[in-house]
Amino acid sequence: MNISEIINPANLVYEKPNVMNDTPMHYCPGCSHGVVHKLIGEIIGDMNMQDKTIAIAPVGCAVFAYQYLDIDWQQAAHGRAPALATAVKRLLPDRLVFTYQGDGDLAAIGTAETIHACNRGENIAIIFINNGIYGMTGGQMAPTTLLGMKSSTSPNGREVPTAGHPLNMTNLLAQLKGVCYVTRQAVHTVAAVKKTKKAIQKAFENSMQNKGTSIVEVVSTCSSGWKMTPADSNDWMVENMFPEFPMGDLKNE
Amino acid sequence: MSNEHNKDNEIKLMKGNEAVAHAAIRCGCDGYFGYPITPQSEIMETLMELEPWKTTGMVVLQAESETASINMVYGAAGCGKKAMTSSSSPGVSLMQEGISYLAGAELPCVIVNVMRGGPGLGTIQPSQADYFQTVKGGGHGDYKMITLAPASVQEMADHTVMAFDLAFKYRTPTMVLADGIIGQMMEKVVLPPYKPRWTEEEIKKNTPWATLGKPADRKPNVINSLRLEAIDMEKLNLTLQARYREIEKNEVLFEEFDCDDAEYIIVAFGVIARICQKVVELGRAEGIKVGLIRPITLFPFPTEKLKKHAERVKGMLSVEMSAGQMVEDVRLAVNGKVPVEFYGRMGGIVPSPDEVLHALKEKLIKA
Missing domain, CATH: 3.40.50.970 (Thiamin diphosphate (ThDP)-binding fold, Pyr/PP domains)
Incomplete structure (x- = not known):
């Protein structure tokens, strides 16, 4: 195959989603955010929803999510994304409305907004990136930090007497009657990426069908925060994060 | 309906x-x-x-x-x-x-x-x-x-x-x-x-910045207060400050009672202005030439109006249900031209017209 054949669109097997622009991402090598962003871009393109989507960006590493996907965005105060999404979806019920939040945003400072939006059964999708650490501020302990896991605010490892147990927010949300779909996924392998794509697509479809709140937790890596190579981070995640945050559907109604 | x-x-x-x-x-x-x-x-x-x-x-x-x-x-x-x-x-x-x-x-x-x-x-x-x-x-x-x-x-x-x-x-x-x-x-x-x-359609026309979903013919709308670069953050601040100056120029609202010949002016807003209307009435019955200015907009504040009155009155009294907050803006407006005193009650107590009149006499007229 010569070069002109290779770049012939008919022969393309993979391309950047149209919804994604060319802005270089600020994410670290090995970070899960980039993959999840790409999946969201693909799904919005596949669903032909670019002109009907309003996304809510968090505070945390994904604060700049609005730079990479060519859709309308609102950037929320830390933890408040579900409150914004509630109002947007109530006032524009025919739109696809989703929040994109990290563990500090969703499971610490935004706990009340998250639980109550889910409990009201707001017809929104929540994409929850759980890497067990505050990446943006430099690697502090998160509510989902594992016991024994070191961070800049738990330098000797998280201990129960001082910091309590990791908070499993997704399990908690699955208890709520307003929630229709809860799943926990990852993006460390091709198979996992495909499953996560299906999960996000389902969450988006639920939002459009007004079925209630959908939550897709993506157990993620933070190579910089965890101080590991991207490859080691994936292995460490499988070995340590998955037992605490097991993969699979928690609720699918 | x-x-x-x-x-x-x-x-x-x-x-x-x-x-x-x-x-x-x-x-x-x-x-x-x-x-x-x-x-x-x-x-x-x-x-x-x-x-x-x-x-x-x-x-x-x-x-x-x-x-x-x-x-x-x-x-x-x-x-x-x-x-x-x-x-x-x-x-x-x-x-x-x-x-x-x-x-x-x-x-x-x-x-x-x-x-x-x-x-x-x-x-x-x-x-x-x-x-x-x-x-x-x-x-x-x-x-x-x-x-x-x-x-x-x-x-x-x-x-x-x-x-x-x-x-x-x-x-x-x-x-x-x-x-x-x-x-x-x-x-x-x-x-x-x-x-x-x-x-x-009206929203699209009136607020073209609104996030309603990005059509093919425009760039994404982003509602955001984040500007990581200092120079960009200052630019946003300059835009806001310019807008506040416009608001100060265009939107000042206030009401005046008996200020034309007043020697003393009470400044009060909200319900306290209603009480102070009675104070003006009681004061005038006693021969005190007192008037009232009620700021309707607190920002923008009727600074110019107060400045003008300060040219000819003997003093002003800011009356508030607080320890004295608006009085600072009255003093800034008057800029030392005349004495500006304060009378207020706190904790949910509403001052009576009599006690305000008494305060006016004690703080401004007797002094």
């Missing part, structure tokens, strides 16, 4: 809080988000009773906290919708983060604060001690909020409508700063006429 609500220009008797609710529906408000707190709970209660979602389509939602309410307002405002919330002092303190974000993201919205005594949980009795928080910017960063100070139930209705107009004219959060008396007292009121809510 029931017939009852269609009879325009009919005089009704209701509480200030109820008037806010009626006015919101009538002026085409798209969404109200609130959390119960005394002495303003009738606003959300009235809205729930009136069920505007069945008539105008307005959304009314009881949120889990004031933090959530103000962020719901942010979400709605980001879509170019006319959104509002209401609360009383402690709840408004919780909203300060959101208000700063709304200001930073240049979003229009209306916040009604029916003030009660503080600090802390304080009291449910009326107060004006949130003047600083409102006018000087209670949240972080350099921002201002247009502030309307109603002194009657009629103005509770009128200011709600006016607040939306100003908020959208300048893309800024706007506050109606009332107090427990204005919210709770019943007076006659003529409700504003019905205006339909904006259609989506």
Whole structure:
């Protein structure tokens, strides 16, 4: 195959989603955010929803999510994304409305907004990136930090007497009657990426069908925060994060 | 819409809080988000009773906290919708983060604060001690909020409508700063006429920055207050400051009583201005040439007007239900030309006309 054949669109097997622009991402090598962003871009393109989507960006590493996907965005105060999404979806019920939040945003400072939006059964999708650490501020302990896991605010490892147990927010949300779909996924392998794509697509479809709140937790890596190579981070995640945050559907109604 | 609500220009008797609710529906408000707190709970209660979602389509939602309410307002405002919330002092303190974000993201919205005594949980009795928080910017960063100070139930209705107009004219959060008396007292009121809510086409035209979904023919709209580069952040601040100067130039509102020949001027806002009208009456009966200026907008403040009066009066008295907050702005306006004294009560106590007159004599006339 010569070069002109290779770049012939008919022969393309993979391309950047149209919804994604060319802005270089600020994410670290090995970070899960980039993959999840790409999946969201693909799904919005596949669903032909670019002109009907309003996304809510968090505070945390994904604060700049609005730079990479060519859709309308609102950037929320830390933890408040579900409150914004509630109002947007109530006032524009025919739109696809989703929040994109990290563990500090969703499971610490935004706990009340998250639980109550889910409990009201707001017809929104929540994409929850759980890497067990505050990446943006430099690697502090998160509510989902594992016991024994070191961070800049738990330098000797998280201990129960001082910091309590990791908070499993997704399990908690699955208890709520307003929630229709809860799943926990990852993006460390091709198979996992495909499953996560299906999960996000389902969450988006639920939002459009007004079925209630959908939550897709993506157990993620933070190579910089965890101080590991991207490859080691994936292995460490499988070995340590998955037992605490097991993969699979928690609720699918 | 029931017939009852269609009879325009009919005089009704209701509480200030109820008037806010009626006015919101009538002026085409798209969404109200609130959390119960005394002495303003009738606003959300009235809205729930009136069920505007069945008539105008307005959304009314009881949120889990004031933090959530103000962020719901942010979400709605980001879509170019006319959104509002209401609360009383402690709840408004919780909203300060959101208000700063709304200001930073240049979003229009209306916040009604029916003030009660503080600090802390304080009291449910009326107060004006949130003047600083409102006018000087209670949240972080350099921002201002247009502030309307109603002194009657009629103005509770009128200011709600006016607040939306100003908020959208300048893309800024706007506050109606009332107090427990204005919210709770019943007076006659003529409700504003019905205006339909904006259609989506009107929203696109009036607020081209709104997030409604990105069509093929425009770039994404992003509602955002984040500017990581210092030079960009300063640019946003300069834009906001220029807008505040425009507001100061165009939107000052005040009312004067018996100021033409006055030797002494009382400055008071909200319900205290009503009490001070009586003080003027009592003072004049005793031969004291006293007048009253009632700022209707607290930001922008009637600085020029006060400056002018300072050229010829003997002194001014700022009367407030606080430890003395607006008095600082009166002093700044007067700039040392004449003595500016303060009289106030705190903790929910409302001063009587007699005690204000006494304070005027003691602090300005005898001195």
